[in-house]
Amino acid sequence: MTNALVRENPSMHDVEQRAVLAAILRTAVDAIIIIDQSGTIESVNLATEQMFGYRSDEMLGQNVKMLMPSPYHEQHDGYLHRYQQTGERHIIGIGREVIGQRKDGSQLPLHLAVSEVETKERKLFTGILRDISDLKAAEAELKQLNATLDQRVQEQAAELQRAQSELVEKEKFATLGRISGGIAHEIRNPLNAIKTSAYYLLNAKSPSPAKTEEHLHRIDRQVSVIDNAVTALSDLARLPDPQSTALNVAEWLPRILRDCKLPRNIHVTEDYPADLPDVWADEKQLPIVFKNLIRNAHDAMPEGGELRLSARLVDSRVLVTVEDNGIGMTPDVARRIAEPFFSTKARGMGLGMAITTAILDKNRCTMELNSEPDRGTKFNISIPLAEQSQ
Known part of the structure; x- marks a missing residue:
């Protein structure tokens, strides 16, 4: 009786393990694709269908390059062949950013991590893909903010200089040294906050969308603080004649x-x-x-x-x-x-x-x-x- 139980346990364990793996594949939020050495798709999960817009039966048996736009579409088979010939890894075990192509032809930025699985009979590759559209949009917004920030600060500094000149010409204030100190205080503090957030967003590795949004909002708020300070002083210098x-x-x-x-x-x-x-x-x-x-x-x-x-x-x-x-x-x-x-x-x-x-x-x-x-x-x-x- 004891020997019979021992023989049955491995089989039961395998069934349970396969059930667990199937559940993981089914519920994973990232797309998971398994291909063979020729690039043929052997397995996809539900997230893959949702990400690319294909049904699983439309992908199974097809070359994985169907999910790639040009020029990656044309280059992919060459990457697999080169790896099989030389063993030189370009992406396996490393991870990188790639571009995917949906069924409708639209493209999306992805982070791809590839692992290699060897069985007794053959070699398989598992790719895990995460949609990083939100992250790339945040990076683009940050670059735009950085590109315009210097110009906005220069414009505001010029406006501030004009406002100070008007104040001097009208002889309304005699302590320009103290004014300059106050102006520097009002602008330097938000500029330091902007610089800190910009440094974080440019150097952080895979920041969460929430953290990226937090720093982008901080930059926007601090730019508004600078703008409000310049506007207030300009309004003071150009106070209209009373009606x-x-x-x-x-x-x-x-x-x-x-x-x-x-x-x-x-x-x-x-x-x-x-x-x-x-x-x-x-x-x-x-x-x-x-x-x-x-x-x-x-x-x-x-x-x-x-x-x-x-x-x-x-x-x-x-x-x-x-x-x-x-x-x-x-x-x-x-x-x-x-x-x-x-x-x-x-x-x-x-x-x-x-x-x-x-x-x-x-x-x-x-x-x-x-x-x-x-x-x-x-x-x-x-x-x-x-x-x-x-």
């Missing part, structure tokens, strides 16, 4: 306040006389001033505090006050607050107060700043009356 109209401060200041969406831990007090006369300013530009001032007050009170908005008639002009009891500013910071790219915040380009000052100048308004560390900041904005300006 002034009569504005009711008591009506649009509350709207601006609502747009800023302050947190509940900031208590707001508003005081606008009912008989306050209209002011004369650009209805698009002047609200930017007060949005910047309110946001600055918010940032100055991270733990909450008091924000007071008021308006009154003073010397035939409307004086609008924005006051907080936040962290305040030192005299040195207060002096430099309108410099482009100067900021005490961890984030932001430091253009908010520079834009605020430019808008006020354009609209014939004036600004007075009073601030003390740990006691708060007060801005007084003086705006001309509509009845005197028309």
